[in-house]
Amino acid sequence: MKLLPRLQVEGSAEWLARAATQCLIDEARLSPKPGLVDSRGNGAHHDLTLALMERSAHSLTPTFQALAQQSWQRPADIALRQTIGRLGREGEQQMMAATNGVNTHRGAIWALGLLVSAVAMLGGDAHAQQVADTAAGLARLPDDAAPKVFSKGLRATHRYQVPGAREEAQQAFPHIMHYALPQLRQSRLNGSSETHARLDALMAIMTSLTDTCVLSRAGMDGLEAMQHGARAVLSAGGSAHPAGQQALAMLDRQMLALNASPGGAADLLAATLFLDRIESPYLTH
Numbered sequence: 001m002k003l004l005p006r007l008q009v010e011g012s013a014e015w016l017a018r019a020a021t022q023c024l025i026d027e028a029r030l031s032p033k034p035g036l037v038d039s040r041g042n043g044a045h046h047d048l049t050l051a052l053m054e055r056s057a058h059s060l061t062p063t064f065q066a067l068a069q070q071s072w073q074r075p076a077d078i079a080l081r082q083t084i085g086r087l088g089r090e091g092e093q094q095m096m097a098a099t100n101g102v103n104t105h106r107g108a109i110w111a112l113g114l115l116v117s118a119v120a121m122l123g124g125d126a127h128a129q130q131v132a133d134t135a136a137g138l139a140r141l142p143d144d145a146a147p148k149v150f151s152k153g154l155r156a157t158h159r160y161q162v163p164g165a166r167e168e169a170q171q172a173f174p175h176i177m178h179y180a181l182p183q184l185r186q187s188r189l190n191g192s193s194e195t196h197a198r199l200d201a202l203m204a205i206m207t208s209l210t211d212t213c214v215l216s217r218a219g220m221d222g223l224e225a226m227q228h229g230a231r232a233v234l235s236a237g238g239s240a241h242p243a244g245q246q247a248l249a250m251l252d253r254q255m256l257a258l259n260a261s262p263g264g265a266a267d268l269l270a271a272t273l274f275l276d277r278i279e280s281p282y283l284t285h
C-alpha cells in the first residue's frame with residue numbers, strides 16, 4: 001500500500017469526519033420517519049429535538065477525525081481496538097456534554113466510528129463490503145479496557161435473546177449490506193427522489209432489525225409492529241407511492257402510540273449513507 005504524506009492523511013481524516021457528521025445530520029433531518037426525531041418534530045422522544053441532534057452530530061466531528069487519524073493504514077489488532085474503544089468512549093462524553101446528558105447518538109458513534117476507522121485502515125479507498133468486513137474484524141476483538149456498565153441495549157439482547165448493536169457490527173452490518181444499501185440504490189434506479197430512496201432504505205432496515213431501542217421501550221409487540229409496518233410500506237410500492245405513504249403514516253401513528261422509536265435503525269441508516277458516500281465521494285445526492 002502506498003504511504004501518504006502526513007498532510008494528505010490529515011486531509012482524508014478531515015474529509016471522513018465531515019462526511020460522517022453530515023450523514024448524521026441527513027439522517028436526523030430526513031422526514032417523515034416513524035417514531036423518530038425528524039424535521040417535523042420529536043417523534044416518540046420527550047428529551048430530543050432536531051436542534052439537539054444536530055448539535056450532537058457536530059460535537060462528534062473531532063472524534064471521527066481522531067478515529068480516522070489513529071487508524072490510518074493500521075492492521076486490526078488489540079492495540080488499535082483499545083485506541084478506538086477509548087476514542088469512542090471519549091466521543092460519548094463529548095456527546096453527553098453537548099446535549100446536557102441526553103443520549104442522542106450512542107449507537108451511531110459505535111457503528112459510524114467503526115466504519116470511519118475501517119476506511120482509514122484501508123487507506124481511504126475501499127468498497128463498502130471491504131469496509132464492513134474490516135469494521136467487523138475490529139468489533140470482534142476484545143476491548144479489555146471497557147468498563148462493565150449496565151446498558152438498556154444489553155439488557156434487551158439478554159431478555160429477548162436477540163442480536164443487538166454489538167452483533168450487527170460483528171456480523172459485518174448485514175442490515176446495511178443486505179437490506180439498506182441495495183434498497184437505497186434500487187429506489188434511486190426506480191426514479192424515486194433522494195428523500196424517498198432514503199426512507200425506503202430505512203424501511204428495509206426496519207423489516208428485520210431487532211432494534212433494542214424499540215424492545216426497551218415497547219417490548220416484542222413494538223418490535224413486531226415496526227417490522228410488519230415497514231414491510232407494508234415496501235410492499236405498497238415504497239414511500240414514493242401514495243399507498244406506501246399511507247402505510248408509512250399509519251406506522252408513524254402506531255410507533256407513537258406504543259412510545260416506540262427505532263433509534264438503532266436510524267443509526268444504521270446514517271451508516272448506510274456514509275458507506276454510500278464512500279463509494280461515490282464526488283456525487284452530492
Ligand SMILES: CC(C)(COP(=O)(O)OP(=O)(O)OC[C@H]1O[C@@H](n2cnc3c(N)ncnc32)[C@H](O)[C@@H]1O)[C@@H](O)C(=O)NCCC(=O)NCCS
Nearest residue numbers: 085088107110113151153154164165168210211212263264
Ligand atoms: C456497542 C455499544 C453501542 C453499546 O451497546 P449496548 O448494546 O450495550 O447498548 P446501548 O443501549 O448503550 O446502545 C445501543 C444503541 O445501539 C443502537 N441499536 C439498537 N439495536 C441495534 C441493532 N440491532 N443494530 C444496530 N444498532 C442498534 C441504538 O441506537 C441503541 O441506542 C457502544 O456504545 C459501545 O460499547 N461502545 C464502547 C466504545 C467502543 O468500543 N467504541 C468503538 C467504536 S467508536
Ligand SMILES: Nc1ncnc2c1ncn2[C@@H]1O[C@H](COP(=O)(O)OP(=O)(O)OP(=O)(O)O)[C@@H](O)[C@H]1O
Nearest residue numbers: 028036037103104105106107108213263264266267
Ligand atoms: N433521528 C433519530 N431520532 C431518535 N433517535 C435516534 C435518531 N437517530 C438515531 N437515534 C438513536 O436512538 C438512540 C436514542 O434512543 P433512546 O432514547 O431509546 O435511548 P436512551 O436514552 O438510552 O433511552 P430512553 O430515552 O428510553 O431513556 C440514540 O442512541 C441514537 O443512536
